[in-house]
Amino acid sequence: xxxxxxxxxxxxxxxxxxxxxxxxxxxxxxxxxxxxxxxxxxxxxxxxxxxxxxxxxxxxxxxxxxxxxxxxxxxxxxxxxxxxxxxxxxxxxxxxxxxxxxxxxxxxxxxxxxxxxxxxxxxxxxxxxxxxxxxxxxxxxxxxx
Amino acid sequence: xxxxxxxxxxxxxxxxxxxxxxxxxxxxxxxxxxxxxxxxxxxxxxxxxxxxxxxxxxxxxxxxxxxxxxxxxxxxxxxxxxxxxxxxxxxxxxxxxxxxxxxxxxxxxxxxxxxxxxxxxxxxxxxxxxxxxxxxxxxxxxxxxxxxxxxxxxxxxxxxxxxxxxxxxxxxxxxxxxxxxxxxxxxxxxxxxxxxxxxxxxxxxxxxxxxxxxxxxxxxxxxxxxxxxxxxxxxxxxxxxxxxxxxxxxxxxxxxxxxxxxxxxxxxxxxxxxxxxxxxxxxxxxxxxxxxxxxxxxxxxxxxxxxxxxxxxxxxxxxxxxxxxxxxxxxxxxxxxxxxxxxxxxxxxxxxxxxxxxxxxxxxxxxxxxxxxxxxxxxxxxxxxxxx
Ligand SMILES: [Zn+2]
Numbered sequence: 001x002x003x004x005x006x007x008x009x010x011x012x013x014x015x016x017x018x019x020x021x022x023x024x025x026x027x028x029x030x031x032x033x034x035x036x037x038x039x040x041x042x043x044x045x046x047x048x049x050x051x052x053x054x055x056x057x058x059x060x061x062x063x064x065x066x067x068x069x070x071x072x073x074x075x076x077x078x079x080x081x082x083x084x085x086x087x088x089x090x091x092x093x094x095x096x097x098x099x100x101x102x103x104x105x106x107x108x109x110x111x112x113x114x115x116x117x118x119x120x121x122x123x124x125x126x127x128x129x130x131x132x133x134x135x136x137x138x139x140x141x142x143x144x145x
Numbered sequence: 146x147x148x149x150x151x152x153x154x155x156x157x158x159x160x161x162x163x164x165x166x167x168x169x170x171x172x173x174x175x176x177x178x179x180x181x182x183x184x185x186x187x188x189x190x191x192x193x194x195x196x197x198x199x200x201x202x203x204x205x206x207x208x209x210x211x212x213x214x215x216x217x218x219x220x221x222x223x224x225x226x227x228x229x230x231x232x233x234x235x236x237x238x239x240x241x242x243x244x245x246x247x248x249x250x251x252x253x254x255x256x257x258x259x260x261x262x263x264x265x266x267x268x269x270x271x272x273x274x275x276x277x278x279x280x281x282x283x284x285x286x287x288x289x290x291x292x293x294x295x296x297x298x299x300x301x302x303x304x305x306x307x308x309x310x311x312x313x314x315x316x317x318x319x320x321x322x323x324x325x326x327x328x329x330x331x332x333x334x335x336x337x338x339x340x341x342x343x344x345x346x347x348x349x350x351x352x353x354x355x356x357x358x359x360x361x362x363x364x365x366x367x368x369x370x371x372x373x374x375x376x377x378x379x380x381x382x383x384x385x386x387x388x389x390x391x392x393x394x395x396x397x398x399x400x401x402x403x404x405x406x407x408x409x410x411x412x413x414x415x416x417x418x419x420x421x422x423x424x425x426x427x428x429x430x431x432x433x434x435x436x437x438x439x440x441x442x443x444x445x446x447x448x449x450x451x452x453x454x455x456x457x458x459x460x461x462x463x464x465x466x467x468x469x470x471x472x473x474x475x476x477x478x479x480x481x482x483x484x485x486x487x488x489x490x491x492x493x494x495x496x497x498x499x500x501x502x503x504x505x506x507x508x509x510x511x512x513x514x515x516x517x518x519x520x521x522x523x524x525x526x527x528x529x530x531x532x533x
Contacts, residue, residue: 018280019281020276052397078292080292083347086271086283088271089271097292105397106399108395109282
């Protein structure tokens, strides 16, 4: 999938404050994230849409996907602000995890630190943007639309 | 094909920092179950060992326990579905017996959560969900259930005060359950008292008081064919209905955020198999790892309509004297939640209730009881309906 040959393609290790996966068939997600794009996959055979992106379609059992960009507004389904964090995430506290509904798919992630808590409301419109974390890792966050 | 019954139940005390090894901890539940059934190891045809493996240093504990329990050379199975492992174990035992492969099966659930250091435990907590797509955002169990709580509040006007009432109920019964890890009272006022740890935020809108206690513990359910149950036991409790379901681990793959689909689906299956409805249930144990989880269980099992779970707890209908007593042993909130032992402990409570042996916690003359046991954040659901 594009990108120059490496012995071990472990690009996915750049995803998130702490990553637990480094090798996956959808490693191009990381290159796109670096370019500011949050991408999902669509099955070329049956058209099923996936976010988070996946390499394989359970509906038609094909593994031929095309990328699509997560754009526009999603509706905030719910969120929670954490006061405690697992090992490795303490420096990020406090932060809020959340879920946006785009209709055809949903996106799980964090709400941007710049959004004041008293302005967060279930049902509000938000958008998903690529983000670089203070430790140089990549993720995506939700901002007010 | 005949019925399948439960002929013995046992449970260790649920404690913090059990002073023994995992096989010794598991033996406590096993021993009580065997003594309750008045049988010996030679009466057992197979064993099912249940836990959540992330807490175990021992690989494949089934073989180790079978040897320690004197259950070799009989076959032994290891079953894992996170917090619902031992309900799933009972489901496996039921099918083994129904298939005619075995007549008497011991299901032993256990968890020694203190087996690993708190730093290790913290690290594992971070890997409790979809490790590829969610854990890298820094997720934790309480935060996921908090998202359900927030969605429930937004849709139905449920409040943190409503949730606090569930914890107050749990503590009412935790105080009289000598096997509970948390034996203290919890008052409604503590939730608004900044001096009380109960009021401390964990993951908004959930507070410390909304969360269950970690514990070490074990449980044992002895399951038998109808013929064996009648021969070995004066008061067998019959398994009338079983339900089990799963859903997407990733929140993005789910549709419902004000309830758990797995609880609803497992409940429907179990009601149908048992040929009963919600109003036939006289006493229930539901999976209250967090207060919101009990609230959603009320609604998913049909004890209340969607959004009306708050009215059920406000009117105290789920107290011992109410129309549908729920978790009158303290629930996971006060009894404690040693992952792999929890389902077996819930089933034990209902078996004791149906036998009329629940002591101070006894509900008046129940005939049919229900156990609702969830694994992960609504990832797996098991519902078991039992009757006299
Ligand atoms: Zn397809």
